[in-house]
Amino acid sequence: MQRASRLKRELSLLTTEPPPGITCWQNGSQLDDLRAQILGAADTPYEKGIFNLEIVVPERYPFEPPKIRFLTPIYHPNIDSAGRICLDVLKLPPKGAWRPSLNISTLLTSIQLLMAEPNPDDPLMADISSEYKYNKQLFLINAKEWTEKYASQ
Secondary structure (H helix, E strand, O other), X not given: OHHHHHHHHHHHHHHHOOOOOEEEEEOOOOOOEEEEEEEOOOOOOOOOOEEEEEEEXXXXXXXXXXXXXXXXXXXXXXXXXXXXXXXXXXXXXXXXOOOOOOOHHHHHHHHHHXXXXXXXXXXXXXXXXXXXXXXXXXXXXXXXXXXXXXXXX
8 A cells, every 4th residue: 555655656746846858657557567758868879869668666666676677779788678777776785776765756867867877887788888988989879870760759
């Protein structure tokens, strides 16, 4: 019951005061099946892209983090081809940094920041990571191409 009221409160806040460039809504009638969109930030290779994400809220939320993945393909060292995201706040301790005080809005903002500032030292995609580190120009070209191909409306 506590989970449902917390989710309703979070969704209501996400609707009335969404973080800049982020929208989130309930997918159908299930309160634990959400969708989100993140707009690619200016001055990044994802600029003008609209990226769709799936959010599955576990039974034990907020004691367990939601499972979030990209539905839109994105060229990024920390996001794999299945849309899985390598980000500490999406994992439970000791390996992760999830805390019950965090919420879906915080997570989406963290993902938006990760898009703008990849972490090549903790990659899911080793080849993209080394490209980011050693041939940034090529990385930027590829990431822009993917954004135009998959995330343009």
